Amino acid sequence: MLREGQMSIVEVVQGFRFESAHYLPNVPDTHRCKNMHGHSYRVDVHITAPVDEYSGMVIDFFDVDDAFEPVMAALDHQVLNTVEGLENPTAENIAIWIFRKLSTIDGISKVVVHETEFSRAVYPG
Secondary structure, three states, X not given: OOOOOOOOEEEEEEEEEEEEEEOOOOOOOOOHHHOOEEEEEEEEEEEEEEXXXXXXXXXXXXXXXXXXXXXXXXXXXXXXXXXXXXXXXXHHHHHHHHHHHOOOOOOEEEEEEEOOOOOEEXXXX
């Protein structure tokens, strides 16, 4: 139980979806992901920080939306291999790339990239 005057640390998560194509250039020629294919990606951006006493929020979700806007513009309906820094666009590399692009968000603690319903990469920064 929190005592009066103690900060409450809360993790908030904002989710996003985008559609992109990619291929994995560094896998064997027999690997099915060597060929161009697409995914409906889901991204979860985790922010862990104290709750502001005045606003009652860790961060305004609209501020997360605004920060993610250039990321969305760079990735949605694109061939990820052509995005600078994503020449080998594995789920792991996409998670790292997004985290770095969002590093100006105070308290960003994790980015999760869901490549399919059952597979994801988690980058804890």
